[in-house]
Amino acid sequence: MKNRYSAEEAALFFQTLEGCNTDLAMRTYTSRLIGQEEDLVLHGGGNTSVKSQITTLLGEDCDVLFIKGSGWDLGSIEPQGFPALDLNYLQRLRKLERLSDEEMVNQFRTHMLDSSAPNPSIETLVHAFLPHKFIDHTHADAIVSLTNMDHPEDRLREVLGDKIGILPWIMPGFPLSKKVVELYERQPEIEAIILLNHGIFTFAESGDLAYSRMIHYVTLAEEYITSRQPCSPSPIAVYGGITPPTEIFLPLLRGALTIEAAGSFLPFYLQVRQNKEILHCLQEEGARSRYESGVLTPDHVIRTKNYPLWLDMQSTEEEDISRTIESELTAYETAYRNYFKQQVTEKEVERICLDSKPRVILVPGLGLITAGRTKKAASVAGDIAEHTLLAKQRGSCIGPYQELAQSHIFDMEYWSLEQAKLDKTSSLPLAGCVAMVTGGGGAIACGIGRKLLAAGAHVYLTDLNEDRLNQVSILLAQEFPAERIRTLVMDVTERQSVVIGIQTIVKECGGLDILVPNAGLAHVATLEDLDEQKFRQVTEVNTMGVFQVIQAAIPVFRRQAMLGKAPAHIIINSSKNVFAPGAAFGAYSSSKAGAHQLGKIAAMELAAYNVRVNMINADAIFDDHNISSGLWDVIGPDRMRSRNLDPEGLKAYYRERNLLKTEVLADHVGNAVVFFASTLTPTTGATLPVDGGVAAAFPR
Numbered sequence: 001m002k003n004r005y006s007a008e009e010a011a012l013f014f015q016t017l018e019g020c021n022t023d024l025a026m027r028t029y030t031s032r033l034i035g036q037e038e039d040l041v042l043h044g045g046g047n048t049s050v051k052s053q054i055t056t057l058l059g060e061d062c063d064v065l066f067i068k069g070s071g072w073d074l075g076s077i078e079p080q081g082f083p084a085l086d087l088n089y090l091q092r093l094r095k096l097e098r099l100s101d102e103e104m105v106n107q108f109r110t111h112m113l114d115s116s117a118p119n120p121s122i123e124t125l126v127h128a129f130l131p132h133k134f135i136d137h138t139h140a141d142a143i144v145s146l147t148n149m150d151h152p153e154d155r156l157r158e159v160l161g162d163k164i165g166i167l168p169w170i171m172p173g174f175p176l177s178k179k180v181v182e183l184y185e186r187q188p189e190i191e192a193i194i195l196l197n198h199g200i201f202t203f204a205e206s207g208d209l210a211y212s213r214m215i216h217y218v219t220l221a222e223e224y225i226t227s228r229q230p231c232s233p234s235p236i237a238v239y240g241g242i243t244p245p246t247e248i249f250l251p252l253l254r255g256a257l258t259i260e261a262a263g264s265f266l267p268f269y270l271q272v273r274q275n276k277e278i279l280h281c282l283q284e285e286g287a288r289s290r291y292e293s294g295v296l297t298p299d300h301v302i303r304t305k306n307y308p309l310w311l312d313m314q315s316t317e318e319e320d321i322s323r324t325i326e327s328e329l330t331a332y333e334t335a336y337r338n339y340f341k342q343q344v345t346e347k348e349v350e351r352i353c354l355d356s357k358p359r360v361i362l363v364p365g366l367g368l369i370t371a372g373r374t375k376k377a378a379s380v381a382g383d384i385a386e387h388t389l390l391a392k393q394r395g396s397c398i399g400p401y402q403e404l405a406q407s408h409i410f411d412m413e414y415w416s417l418e419q420a421k422l423d424k425t426s427s428l429p430l431a432g433c434v435a436m437v438t439g440g441g442g443a444i445a446c447g448i449g450r451k452l453l454a455a456g457a458h459v460y461l462t463d464l465n466e467d468r469l470n471q472v473s474i475l476l477a478q479e480f481p482a483e484r485i486r487t488l489v490m491d492v493t494e495r496q497s498v499v500i501g502i503q504t505i506v507k508e509c510g511g512l513d514i515l516v517p518n519a520g521l522a523h524v525a526t527l528e529d530l531d532e533q534k535f536r537q538v539t540e541v542n543t544m545g546v547f548q549v550i551q552a553a554i555p556v557f558r559r560q561a562m563l564g565k566a567p568a569h570i571i572i573n574s575s576k577n578v579f580a581p582g583a584a585f586g587a588y589s590s591s592k593a594g595a596h597q598l599g600k601i602a603a604m605e606l607a608a609y610n611v612r613v614n615m616i617n618a619d620a621i622f623d624d625h626n627i628s629s630g631l632w633d634v635i636g637p638d639r640m641r642s643r644n645l646d647p648e649g650l651k652a653y654y655r656e657r658n659l660l661k662t663e664v665l666a667d668h669v670g671n672a673v674v675f676f677a678s679t680l681t682p683t684t685g686a687t688l689p690v691d692g693g694v695a696a697a698f699p700r
């Protein structure tokens with residue numbers, strides 16, 4: 001591993017941190033160097049600290065520990081990512097016989113110098129008790145590969161030399177902190193401490209040296225592992241097995257993985273990783289027993305669960321795929337529940353069993369799939385799982401992999417301080433849900449997208465017009481994480497275009513939960529003047545376009561329902577015109593009525609797959625944050641002319657026309673979509689007006 005430290009680079013970096021404590025500036029610099037190496041730390045794993053002094057408001061000097069705060073990644077950490085704690089107080093805590101985790105966290109919070117700073121790392125006391133100025137801690141792949149073996153001590157000394165201390169697995173927290181400092185006091189000449197099945201601490205009086213020691217020991221471990229690899233890598237075998245088609249496999253898997261809890265359904269976002277290395281690992285001889293093993297370091301358990309689910313497909317037939325998923329998943333879940341029961345019984349503790357679904361699914365021929373309640377969670381699990389796969393492969397040349405005992409895994413998995421690290425987005429009502437909104441470049445789609453995103457969904461906006469699509473997605477990305485907003489150029493009137501669009505969504509997230517046919521065309525002409533081609537064009541988008549997207553989504557919904565019961569939704573943006581048509585608006589009103597009727601048919605046909613189909617009848621929505629409504633671009637000028645009004649006057653006219661005398665906004669339609677998509681009522685085939693109340697358009 002390359003030592004990235006450069007005195008010149010460090011000096012340049014310090015210039016960017018004007019006024020920053022110099023120790024903290026150095027701490028930030030070398031922490032970032034560590035964070036640049038994925039083989040050292042992944043997603044918040046690992047932590048670093050520095051002991052320094054600050055001057056309080058009263059002008060008194062105070063010894064402090066700057067320690068990595070939770071929620072920060074070392075690779076991008078800033079000085080404010082290191083909360084400062086009263087060091088002398090922390091060190092006095094060592095006198096205690098015991099200290100509960102909750103009280104430990106409370107002691108941290110009450111001895112911080114800035115009440116708004118993030119929570120310090122749960123390994124803070126290790127950093128406080130060791131006397132060194134700079135301390136670096138990582139869960140380096142190469143180090144844990146060496147420790148996750150039978151009797152690793154001799155090998156560790158052989159590879160890393162005698163200036164290391166070794167500790168068996170102990171849960172992070174107060175007892176580990178005491179053990180680490182006791183070990184150091186027995187062997188004050190050591191430069192590093194290896195924690196079996198966990199990682200490595202290095203320390204020194206300078207930031208440069210602590211970091212260099214980290215790189216030194218990790219490099220020794222890496223070189224040893226590399227020296228044990230066969231000189232010529234085994235040739236990549238031609239995969240002789242079956243590769244399941246993703247459009248069938250992923251929705252089946254996604255449906256089966258959906259968590260059912262207290263009557264509500266929590267779907268997963270699925271992410272597929274497929275590269276040469278992954279595929280090679282999965283088709284090696286003995287791959288199943290090698291890669292179905294437990295995590296490299298228990299810190300990963302909350303992201304990936306201890307074990308992956310192995311799915312070896314014997315057929316490309318839908319029924320066979322479904323049967324394999326069902327039987328393997330049932331076995332996986334039973335084993336998980338047994339592990340839980342056994343642990344709570346043995347430890348005589350009371351805990352609430354977490355869901356028993358896997359987060360990592362290994363499929364020879366297809367790749368590595370991860371499941372997360374958010375895209376971020378799936379991607380974090382994916383990074384960890386990919387590293388784990390490759391570390392186990394490299395480690396297999398040294399000896400058989402030895403996983404950590406389930407009893408220790410349980411302590412970590414059910415540790416409240418670990419659970420607290422998980423992303424809070426997953427508690428939003430539509431977390432994990434995938435939505436597709438057609439006509440994505442218009443004002444109403446903007447309101448629908450905004451509300452779906454606010455409810456936690458991943459949103460695909462589709463449109464023919466790429467410019468308008470980009471305008472809407474840029475606007476929404478100002479309010480919501482861009483990773484949850486995707487755009488697809490799609491023509492709802494072209495079957496092939498729609499099929500490709502839906503397949504793309506399935507490939508990228510595993511399935512679809514909420515379909516919002518919203519694309520529409522308007523045309524103003526009396527029947528006498530209505531051009532036949534125009535009429536066909538409007539019908540093609542407003543009726544056939546709705547049919548095309550519904551038809552293409554049905555196989556996804558059917559497959560998701562085969563092994564799971566999670567509801568899916570079709571929410572058609574219909575129109576007030578269906579019940580209250582307007583003269584000179586024949587093409588629009590009749591084609592919208594056709595789509596409305598299709599919705600009712602879909603409600604009848606798709607109930608068997610737990611798909612609910614509902615319609616929203618909106619009226620007079622003109623724009624949304626400067627995004628115009630395509631409909632009003634067409635009919636607005638005509639309406640203004642006939643009533644002799646300007647744009648504001650027209651808005652006022654429509655406001656005065658409804659019973660509630662209110663302006664109807666795109667966000668209101670979005671609220672209605674989220675209401676249906678949240679499955680709050682057992683409703684299908686219904687119409688919800690969002691029009692301020694127009695008596696002539698009451699649904700009947």
Ligand SMILES: [Zn+2]
Binds near residue numbers: 046123138139198199
């Ligand atoms: Zn650690």
